[in-house]
Amino acid sequence: MQTQPTNQSRNSSRVLVNHNQKGNQVLSFIKKVPWEHANIPADYQVGANSGVLYLSLKYHRLKPEYIYERMKQLSNQYALRIILCAVDIDDHQQAIRELTKACILAGYTLFLAWSAEEAGRYIETFKAFEYKSPDMIKERVETDNFSKLTDCLVQVKSINKTDVLTLVSNFGSFKSIVEASPDELSLLPGFGDQKVTRLVEAVQSPFLLENEGRS
Template identity: 40%
Template sequence: MNNTDPTSFESILAGVKRLRQQHGANDNDAARNPHQESRNEVNDRERNLEQGSAQERQITNNIQTSQTDVPKEPIINAITRDPTQFDKDIQESDETSSFNGNKRSLNNTNLDARVISKAVLVNTTQKDNPLLNHLKNTNWRYTSSKGGQKIYYDYLVRQRPVLFLTLTYHKLYADYITRRMTPLSKNDNNILIFVVDDSNSEDTLRELTKLCMFNGFTLLVAFSFEQSAKYIQYLNK
């Protein structure tokens, strides 16, 4: 203790005493006003709420301002829509369509090609055939031999050659059907429509059945021109 600097020691004690006095003064203040700290906290919360409300009002004003700047689009429905617009939209969609990012024209040529591909081809030699009067609900058109391209069928249905024959005509020209079958006998996808329009057809049917078997024809027997037309309609489905 003798080696200790009393001045320094006293200064330390004085500093400690001052700290204790200050701490005691703070305790006395808190004891005199115990709710002071809680009121300060309440005031802080109120200030924070006021600031938050002000920010919310500002955001709301900005949203309302932005909504008023955007023009309102009219509501279009089946009642308010221009009746001519629908036809215009259909016309535009028919004229052009998108394919791989490019526009292509759907012209009448392509449409006709699709329709023609499903049409029954009728040899012009069949113009007077009453069968055509009964050929309903079926697309068909005439065709004829041109240049070196010879047509051997009477009707072409789904790429199947069809020959037409009546019993009356066969009795008059017995060798006719044999000559007609010969050019088509190279394949087995042919059809012969035979109309029984006279009596005593049993022997003729046996002969025609043999001809069809050896020349790649399927024999379809009909008893009227209307029934013959229905055969072609069925084959074209």
């Protein structure tokens, strides 16, 4: 049986939190906006038509079917449906790839949080953009680091935004991408020999300032 939001929950000025989130340390980092527990279908309701499902990869490894059932339950509940994923295991690459595919197919937006504090900031930002369009929320909540990383890597010939997402999902940081071996890169979906070679050459080449290059 699905839980239906009340009129009060639909018009709340607070972040509404499902009772199943009691004890989640993320709550201690939601400081810039008020929140309260409520009878809602999502884990966090951050707007009249915006619902968030919270997923720990550690829990996902134990019960992989859980999040897919929750996604089905929420499919007709909100215009903007978000999976806020806590990356709390080391071998996260395969799980993130599977979740990314599931979110694309089901019309969800996936955000990765590498700490409880970052997850709290995401929820605060979702609420702050409650009256913006879903597309604006998706664009605005991208972290500066990820945006800058994307802008940097797509300058490499044949590397696109999907490739950047694949790289980040597998290696987690620019430092790890730079340190990855050609063999490791070649295992990624969509990374053929030519693309791997171009990426390795780009990240391992010395950086020259414009004036230095002309001297």
